[in-house]
Amino acid sequence: MADATAEVIRVLLVDDHQVVRRGLRTFLEVQDDIEVVGEAADGAEGVARAEELRPDVVLMDLRMPGTDGVEALRTLRGLDNPARVLVVTSFTEQRTVVPALRAGAAGYVYKDIDPDALAAAIRSVHAGHVLLQPEVARALLSQEGTGGGPGRGTSLTEREREVLALIADGRSNREIARHLVLSEKTVKTHVSNILMKLDLADRTQAALWAVRHGMAG
Secondary structure, X not given: OOOOOOOOEEEEEEOOOHXXXXXXXXXXXXXXXXXXXXXXXXXXXXXXXXXHHOOOEEEEOOOOOOOOHHHHHHHXXXXXXXXXXXXXXOOOOHHHHHHHHHOOOOEEEEOOOOHHHHHHHHHXXXXXXXXXXXXXXXXXXXXXXOOOOHXXXXXXXXXXXXXXXXXXXXXXXXXXXXXXXXXXXXXXXHHHHHXXXXXXXXXXXXXXXXXXXXXXX
């Protein structure tokens, strides 16, 4: 039983198959710290519902009629929607997952994932972690466009370099704050400065930049 005082994670389900949405809702509704606040059957509806409901986490399918998951991700990022998007896909090809991560997804899981592992993944991305499997990380690193060149790293302060290394290690802002004995607000400021200086869009790209340039732990 989760702590009654624990924060409840508000989740939006976006999938064109009603049976999938029903199965996800049935499982997630028995989690004490997760609440399903809405559903959508395609990417366009998912964006509208995310703007209306402001969920903490969106579970997003990739292949949907009309607006697909990747386009929905790009739209949400353009709207500066704060929801963390966890892709839930049945497609294992890198060509489907990599564009979603580049569009701003915090990670991905497959539809045959164990239910308890799905709940853990939701909690993880909500806490600020990036969920990348090694083969997809390698595919992302092999592509152009993961951010500025190595010279940009020289503009980072020593503290920003420490924060960036911890982002690459998969740490959330809260964990970084605890590790460096800083406030979460200060860590958020450092993260924003890192993204601005390196011309990166999100934490996923920051983590990949750090790995590519030898700054990961």
